[in-house]
Amino acid sequence: MMHSSRWRVNDTVAYELMQAEAGVLSRRLLVSIRDDDSVADAARRELIGVRRDAARVDGYDRRAVDALAARFRSRSAELSGGSRA
Template identity: 40%
Template sequence: MLVGDLGKNIALKAEPGAAGGLRNLSRLLVGGSMIADRSAWRANDAVAYDALTDAASAAIATLFELADEGILELTQAVREATDIRREVFDVDGYDRDAVDAQRESLEQRTSELRGRSS
């Protein structure tokens, strides 16, 4: 298929039955609208998952701060940090309730840990 754009011809080789990638590209090149497949994630789901990973990072940082201060054994901090990362990876990112519940759990754990350093 040849698509004209600003006086240039761009050759695009389309495969039969291929997903809409080249079809969408050809629409864009000729100034048409590009139709994209919708993601199962909504924008605020991505924000919620980012908040979960931030909560995990804060909890892990607090664990290692406590280990540096001698309040917590390093091996215990490493073990719990590993568990936190595994739990975050195991959360279904498409399940908003699970993402929020895990974030809240991590925020509570971080508060408990910070209470130990005071």
């Protein structure tokens, strides 16, 4: 007997993309921590929040996954001055 999952293949892809966006943002925050003492504490707190939010998002809630990915992407763009490197 086959067991069905609530996940669809494209949901898995969206979740993986959100995780990748979290990774990009985390790297940008780590660079901020390393390069600018004036923002290090705030960047550390934000980094903890990014990791927490990425771990806690309900992977079955596609809207939440997409919204979190968009938030990570937007914040990453802010930190990079609008470019995606």
